Amino acid sequence: MQRRRFLKSGLALGTLTPLAGTSAAMEYARPPWMNEPGAGFSNYGQPSEHEKAVIRWISANPAVAGNGVAWCPLHALAGMVTPNGLHFERHHHGVPPIDPVQHRLMVDGQVARPLSFSVEDLRRYPLRSHLGFIECGGNSSAGWHREPVQTSVSYIHGLISCSEWCGVPLRILLQEAGVVPDAGWVIAEGADAFAMQVSLPMDKAMDDTLVALYQNGEAVRPENGYPLRLVVPGWEGVLHVKWLRRLRVASEPAMARNETARYSDLMPSGKARQFSFSMDAKSVITSPHSAAPVQGPGHWQISGLAWSGRGRITRVDVSVDGGRSWRTAELMEPVLAKCLTRFQYDWVWDGKPTILQSRAVDESGYVQPTRETLLSARGHNAEFHYNAIVSWAVDAEGAVEHVYA
Amino acid sequence: MPSLLMGALLVAWVPVWAAAGDASRSGPALGKPMSDASAEVSPAYIAADGRGLPDGSGDVDLGRELFAQHCQACHGAGGAGATADALSGAEEPLDSPWAEKTIGSYWPYAPKLFDFVQRSKPMNAPGSFSSEQVYALTAYLLYSNGIVEVGTRLDRATLSHIKMPNRDGFVRCYPEPEPGDPAWDHCFP
Numbered sequence: 396m397q398r399r400r401f402l403k404s405g406l407a408l409g410t411l412t413p414l415a416g417t418s419a420a421m422e423y424a425r426p427p428w429m430n431e432p433g434a435g436f437s438n439y440g441q442p443s444e445h446e447k448a449v450i451r452w453i454s455a456n457p458a459v460a461g462n463g464v465a466w467c468p469l470h471a472l473a474g475m476v477t478p479n480g481l482h483f484e485r486h487h488h489g490v491p492p493i494d495p496v497q498h499r500l501m502v503d504g505q506v507a508r509p510l511s512f513s514v515e516d517l518r519r520y521p522l523r524s525h526l527g528f529i530e531c532g533g534n535s536s537a538g539w540h541r542e543p544v545q546t547s548v549s550y551i552h553g554l555i556s557c558s559e560w561c562g563v564p565l566r567i568l569l570q571e572a573g574v575v576p577d578a579g580w581v582i583a584e585g586a587d588a589f590a591m592q593v594s595l596p597m598d599k600a601m602d603d604t605l606v607a608l609y610q611n612g613e614a615v616r617p618e619n620g621y622p623l624r625l626v627v628p629g630w631e632g633v634l635h636v637k638w639l640r641r642l643r644v645a646s647e648p649a650m651a652r653n654e655t656a657r658y659s660d661l662m663p664s665g666k667a668r669q670f671s672f673s674m675d676a677k678s679v680i681t682s683p684h685s686a687a688p689v690q691g692p693g694h695w696q697i698s699g700l701a702w703s704g705r706g707r708i709t710r711v712d713v714s715v716d717g718g719r720s721w722r723t724a725e726l727m728e729p730v731l732a733k734c735l736t737r738f739q740y741d742w743v744w745d746g747k748p749t750i751l752q753s754r755a756v757d758e759s760g761y762v763q764p765t766r767e768t769l770l771s772a773r774g775h776n777a778e779f780h781y782n783a784i785v786s787w788a789v790d791a792e793g794a795v796e797h798v799y800a
Numbered sequence: 801m802p803s804l805l806m807g808a809l810l811v812a813w814v815p816v817w818a819a820a821g822d823a824s825r826s827g828p829a830l831g832k833p834m835s836d837a838s839a840e841v842s843p844a845y846i847a848a849d850g851r852g853l854p855d856g857s858g859d860v861d862l863g864r865e866l867f868a869q870h871c872q873a874c875h876g877a878g879g880a881g882a883t884a885d886a887l888s889g890a891e892e893p894l895d896s897p898w899a900e901k902t903i904g905s906y907w908p909y910a911p912k913l914f915d916f917v918q919r920s921k922p923m924n925a926p927g928s929f930s931s932e933q934v935y936a937l938t939a940y941l942l943y944s945n946g947i948v949e950v951g952t953r954l955d956r957a958t959l960s961h962i963k964m965p966n967r968d969g970f971v972r973c974y975p976e977p978e979p980g981d982p983a984w985d986h987c988f989p
Binding site for chain 1: 826
């Protein structure tokens, strides 16, 4: 009785002075969920019902449900690993309902012994793990637009995600099939309605490429290629062929639609960069972001992600004055090659309008370019592989807006 | 001494990738031999130069009909673009600030158009077109891009011989060029 009255007045006080924080009464009282038995077990855990807003945003073709993308909500995540249900999606013609018992991976073309593997066969192979990012070659492509697109950071840069991929080194399968000496390419195909076809150089196939069976410990999710996908560390997403069905060893690339007409970068000269596989170093601030304004002057944590297809991130610089001065951000361990790296920076906002930026440097010495530098080299029509410095203006009210600076 | 020399020779023979640390790890060799004949795998493998194209032929007229029936809803009349990409009608050249990329202006190899249509189309039943239908659609798409004349009938030989306007429009950035190579400027400006 006494306690309840106390609690009531505490609540009233709390509502009267919202900025004063939780009242002592609320803080010290036994919260309601401690006063009844909790829920039972679950076969497959789901996020809290209070996290329902943390979802992929779907941009699908109005005429083809399975064509388009679903963006990873980078602004709502912390650390570097992407939960499996939030990994970005890019499908050209939907997610196939593959029966793993019937699925086969064929290795043929210029090999001594064309081979066919069942999923069960592949699960018996020695596995290797790669904790790393997959980034669509079209990620951040809004950056090529002449005016800054006004939307959330995740809607512009969310075609990247990071997982622990576990699978059979592709090299082992190719060696078992016996690749002929001068075969320079492996043409990979998917078992989707689109019948994806792209070409992978033999050096990369023999280096760190995996035929992945597992994503963050469980079977690869259907939208990420179940039961098999290629994982090509550090290289553009389209090469990580999902629903992998065929690997055709060849002396020449296939010159498929998705390595000529798409995922090539048209330059101002009229020529296009082709096979620009490695995703160059990039970083983006994910907090503060446009849906979460800075709530007044004071101390704030700037947080973001940096990555490079060429190895480790060695440094991320942050500017809180529109690029006039740069300070080194803190990198959150672990810092791994070809993997997302989380950076943080302690910012004390004086309440004046300003511009926030981040700039990544990788172990090859490559420095993330300014937008001006990137555009002067590649023009506005490249469509893919945009990796320039991203700028966010903060106005006097703390609202965050995408700007070109 | 001879063994040292042999060692050196052997090293020279080892392909680059075998030098990687993990390279000696082998697998249990569980793959089953394929019955051979890559040609039997569907969709067929069609190379940029036309190797792998099937027998048969198809013409622009049939292609026009098929296009109206199966393609126009998304790609627009004549391939001008709608909910899906424009397939023809580029006016601005590739070196214009407003460059337009279509089959006619951008695609480097005509046989790969056949390949794309046979593997991905029609949208509601991919892979179900006959060779004649795919040759016909390819002929129509090339016609609507001003690359072949009306009335053209395409088959393996004729399609393989078409040289697309943008054949030489691509600079390979892999293997990565060295500084000084003209490709360097395109790939790593």
